[in-house]
Amino acid sequence: DGGITQSPKYLFRKEGQNVTLSCEQNLNHDAMYWYRQDPGQGLRLIYYSQIVNDFQKGDIAEGYSVSREKKESFPLTVTSAQKNPTAFYLCASTPEAGANVLTFGAGSRLTVL
Amino acid sequence: QKEVEQDPGPLSVPEGAIVSLNCTYSNSAFQYFMWYRQYSRKGPELLMYTYSSGNKEDGRFTAQVDKSSKYISLFIRDSQPSDSATYLCANSKGAQKLVFGQGTRLTINP
Numbered sequence: 001d002g003g004i005t006q007s008p009k010y011l012f013r014k015e016g017q018n019v020t021l022s023c024e025q026n027l028n029h030d031a032m033y034w035y036r037q038d039p040g041q042g043l044r045l046i047y048y049s050q051i052v053n054d055f056q057k058g059d060i061a062e063g064y065s066v067s068r069e070k071k072e073s074f075p076l077t078v079t080s081a082q083k084n085p086t087a088f089y090l091c092a093s094t095p096e097a098g099a100n101v102l103t104f105g106a107g108s109r110l111t112v113l
Numbered sequence: 114q115k116e117v118e119q120d121p122g123p124l125s126v127p128e129g130a131i132v133s134l135n136c137t138y139s140n141s142a143f144q145y146f147m148w149y150r151q152y153s154r155k156g157p158e159l160l161m162y163t164y165s166s167g168n169k170e171d172g173r174f175t176a177q178v179d180k181s182s183k184y185i186s187l188f189i190r191d192s193q194p195s196d197s198a199t200y201l202c203a204n205s206k207g208a209q210k211l212v213f214g215q216g217t218r219l220t221i222n223p
Binding site: 004006033040041042043044045048058090092100101102103104105106107109 | 121155214
């Protein structure tokens with residue numbers, strides 16, 4: 001079955017550590033996205049990539065970094081510069097850039113201890 | 114003011130009730146309107162997709178868009194416990210990123 005796989009599902013991090021969340025899709029979609037979800041705030045866009053080796057900042061990119069070396073993969077690194085990293089992180093994709101209908105992964109829950 | 118406002122709830126109704134979920138938005142350029150359903154600890158999944166004003170029905174679900182008042186609604190008929198989830202509205206101006214509401218947490222009680 002085609003879809004988006006996020007790992008790990010749960011992750012604990014000590015303050016000052018960088019962590020990388022994995023996102024892999026086998027949908028052959030061109031565009032990929034990272035969202036952050038906090039209670040009462042909906043989904044906020046962190047980064048997105050419309051094509052391999054290219055990505056753009058979203059609304060809340062500070063403290064995060066991404067790479068897009070392969071079409072299938074769009075990992076997100078939460079750096080120590082992110083002041084409040086505890087959240088639910090969602091990866092999504094669309095067949096092409098500008099498409100409206102997102103396909104989401106199951107999410108990764110990051111908790112900073 | 115947020116571009117898309119949604120009552121976060123929580124909303125609790127008995128099984129079989131008609132549920133009304135609502136969003137308001139401020140940007141008149143929005144043309145595409147979506148509802149996503151998100152079960153606990155899962156990713157959202159697309160439930161309804163509409164373009165411009167009007168109604169769209171899919172089984173027990175009806176999406177309604179009123180662009181004149183910048184108001185979108187999702188109605189659920191004959192609600193079931195399996196409908197218990199968080200419902201997110203999302204708007205788009207076209208080939209632009211989506212703007213999501215805060216999500217409404219809905220519980221259907223057997």
